Amino acid sequence: MQYGFTDILQLIGALGVFLFGMKVMSDALLLLAGSKMRSILARMTSNRVLGIGTGFLITSVIQSSSATTLMVVSFANAGLLTLVESIGVIMGANIGTTITAWLITILGFKVSMSTIALPLVGFGFAFTFLKKEKLKNIGSFVIGFALLFIGLQFLKEAMPDIKNNPELLAFLSSYTDLGYLSIVLFLLIGTILTVVIQSSSATMALTLIMTAQGWIPFELAAAMVLGENIGTTITANLAAIIGNYKAKQTARAHLIFNLIGVLWMLILFYPFLRIVADVAMSLGSESPYLSAAAIPVAISLFHTIFNVANTFLLVWFVKPIAKIVERFVPEKIEPEQQVDAPKYLKHEVLKYPETAILALSRESQRLFKNSVFEIVSHALHIHRTDIKSEEKLKTVIKKSNILFDANVRDLYTRRVKTIYGEIIRYASLTQNKFTLTEAQNREITELKAANRKMVEILKAVLELSKNVSMYLNSENKYIKKEYDKLRKRTAKVLRVIHLFRTETDNLAYHRKLMAMKAALKTNKQSNDIAIDNLIRKDRITTDMASSLFNDYDNVNDIVYKLIDVADLLYSKKDTLLNNENF
Known part of the structure; x- marks a missing residue:
C-alpha cells in the first residue's frame, strides 16, 4: 500500500x-x-x-x-x-x-x-x-x-x-x-x-x-x-x-x-x-x-x-x-427555603445577553407578582384573592376589617431583599460583560428602575400600614371611612394591574392605568378639601388630620409607582428584537 x-x-x-x-x-x-x-x-x-x-x-x-x-x-x-x-x-x-x-x-x-x-x-x-x-x-x-x-x-x-x-x-x-x-x-x-x-x-x-x-x-x-x-x-x-x-x-x-x-x-x-x-x-x-x-x-x-x-x-x-x-430525567424539586431566592437568575444565563435580560425580566415579574403584590395587599389588610376576584371593591373593603399579622419589614427581609439584590447584581454583570445595543441597555435600565420602585413602594407601605392598622376599627367612623377610601383606591389599582398582567387583550387596562395616573393630581386637591372639611366640622382630631395628609400623599406615591412598575414590567415591548447590530 x-x-x-x-x-x-x-x-x-x-x-x-x-x-x-x-x-x-x-x-x-x-x-x-x-x-x-x-x-x-x-x-x-x-x-x-x-x-x-x-x-x-x-x-x-x-x-x-x-x-x-x-x-x-x-x-x-x-x-x-x-x-x-x-x-x-x-x-x-x-x-x-x-x-x-x-x-x-x-x-x-x-x-x-x-x-x-x-x-x-x-x-x-x-x-x-x-x-x-x-x-x-x-x-x-x-x-x-x-x-x-x-x-x-x-x-x-x-x-x-x-x-x-x-x-x-x-x-x-x-x-x-x-x-x-x-x-x-x-x-x-x-x-x-x-x-x-x-x-x-x-x-x-x-x-x-x-x-x-x-x-x-x-x-x-x-x-x-x-x-x-x-x-x-x-x-x-x-x-x-x-x-x-x-x-x-x-x-x-x-x-x-x-x-x-x-x-x-x-x-x-x-x-x-x-x-x-x-x-x-x-x-x-x-x-x-x-x-x-x-x-x-x-x-x-x-x-x-x-x-x-x-x-x-x-x-x-x-x-x-x-x-x-x-x-x-425527572424534575428536581428544590427544597423550600426560609428566605426567598431567585428562580431564574443563575450563572448560566450570563452566557448570552438575551438569556440574561429575559431572566432579569422574568425574575422582576415574579418578584412583583409573588411578593410585592402580596405585601401591599396584606399591609392594607386585604386578601389577594379578594383583589383578584370580581367582587365589588366596596364589599371587599367593608368585609376586610380583620387585622392581619402583616409585618412589612419582616416580609421585605424574607421575600424581597435577597432577590432584589441579585436582580441588581445580575443587571450590572450583564451590562459590564456584554457589548449591548441601545435597546438592550434601555431594557436593563428600565428593569432596574422597576425594582427600585418596588422597594420604594414597600418602604411607603410600611409607614401606611401602621396608621391603617390603628384606624381600621376606630370608633371614629369618619377617620375609618377615610382610611377605607385609601385602601379602596390602592386595591383598585392592584386589581387593574392584575387584569393588565393576566388578560391577553390588555390594552384597555393599560389605558385605565394611565388615566388613574393622570388623575392623581386632581385626587390630591380633592383630598385636601375633604380633610379641611373634616377638621372644620370637628369630626377628626388634628393628629388624625396630620396622619391623613401624610397618608394621602403616601397612597398617591404608592399608586403612582405601582402603575410605573406595571408599565415597565408588563407593557408589550420588543426591545430584544429591536437589535441595531443586525
Whole structure:
C-alpha cells in the first residue's frame, strides 16, 4: 500500500483546515447574526410550527446545528424555554443542518472553488483591518468560507486513491457485503467519527469524499449519515452535564428524537433509498447505484428528505416525547427555603445577553407578582384573592376589617431583599460583560428602575400600614371611612394591574392605568378639601388630620409607582428584537 504515515498526517491536517474554516465561518456568523437569532429564540412560543421554523432559520443562518442546540440548552437551563418548545427548535435545527451538506456538495464537488478560495482569503483579510466591527466580522466570514473549501480540496487530495491502492478497496469490500450488518456497522462509524471530530459537517464532508472516490456505495454512505445524526447529539449532552434538569431534558430530547428517526429509517432503509435515487434522477442526476459521481447529490437529498420526513412524522408526538424524556430525567424539586431566592437568575444565563435580560425580566415579574403584590395587599389588610376576584371593591373593603399579622419589614427581609439584590447584581454583570445595543441597555435600565420602585413602594407601605392598622376599627367612623377610601383606591389599582398582567387583550387596562395616573393630581386637591372639611366640622382630631395628609400623599406615591412598575414590567415591548447590530 502506497499510503504512509506522512499521508495520514496530511489527511489530519486537511481535516483541521476544514474544521478551522467551519469554526471561523460559524463564529463570524454568530457575531453577525447570533444576537438577532437569539432574540428570535427568546421570543419563542409553544407553537410547534414556529419552533421548527425558528430552529431551521437559526441553523441555516449560523451554519451550525451544534451552536443552535447549545443555545437551546442554555435557554432551557435558564428556564426561558419549555421542553416542548425546545424539542420544536431542535427539530428545525435538524433540517437546517442539511444546508451545509448542499453547500459542500454544490460548491465542493459541482463547482471548483479552489481557484477563487485563496483570493477570497485575501479579500476577507482586508476587511479585518477596518474599524467597523460588522465589516470585520464579514471579513472573518469570508476567510472561514474560503478556508472551508481549501480544507475540502486538501481532503480530496489527501484521501488515498483507490486506483493506486486497490488493496484498500479489497479491505473495505469485506465489510460492505454483510447486508443489514454492514448498514449498522457504518452507522456506528458515522456516529463515532462525529463524536470524535465534534462536527457533523466535517463527517458529512468525509462521507461525501469517500463516496466520490468510490470507497463506499450509496447505501453505506446513507448509513454513515444516520450515524452522524446520532453523533451530533453528543455535544448538547456534554454541555448539559453541568446544567440543571431542564438542560438535561432538552439534550436527552435531542438524542431520543434522532434515535427514533434512525430506528424507523432502518426499517424502511432500502425502499427509502430507492425513492431518493428516483428523485435524484428526476432532477437530472445519474443513478447513485451506478455512478460514484452521482452519490454526493443523492446523499444530500437523502439527508434533507430524511430530516424533513422525520420532523413531519414526529412533530405530532412532541408531547409524548417530552413525557418520555421527563421519565428519564425527572424534575428536581428544590427544597423550600426560609428566605426567598431567585428562580431564574443563575450563572448560566450570563452566557448570552438575551438569556440574561429575559431572566432579569422574568425574575422582576415574579418578584412583583409573588411578593410585592402580596405585601401591599396584606399591609392594607386585604386578601389577594379578594383583589383578584370580581367582587365589588366596596364589599371587599367593608368585609376586610380583620387585622392581619402583616409585618412589612419582616416580609421585605424574607421575600424581597435577597432577590432584589441579585436582580441588581445580575443587571450590572450583564451590562459590564456584554457589548449591548441601545435597546438592550434601555431594557436593563428600565428593569432596574422597576425594582427600585418596588422597594420604594414597600418602604411607603410600611409607614401606611401602621396608621391603617390603628384606624381600621376606630370608633371614629369618619377617620375609618377615610382610611377605607385609601385602601379602596390602592386595591383598585392592584386589581387593574392584575387584569393588565393576566388578560391577553390588555390594552384597555393599560389605558385605565394611565388615566388613574393622570388623575392623581386632581385626587390630591380633592383630598385636601375633604380633610379641611373634616377638621372644620370637628369630626377628626388634628393628629388624625396630620396622619391623613401624610397618608394621602403616601397612597398617591404608592399608586403612582405601582402603575410605573406595571408599565415597565408588563407593557408589550420588543426591545430584544429591536437589535441595531443586525
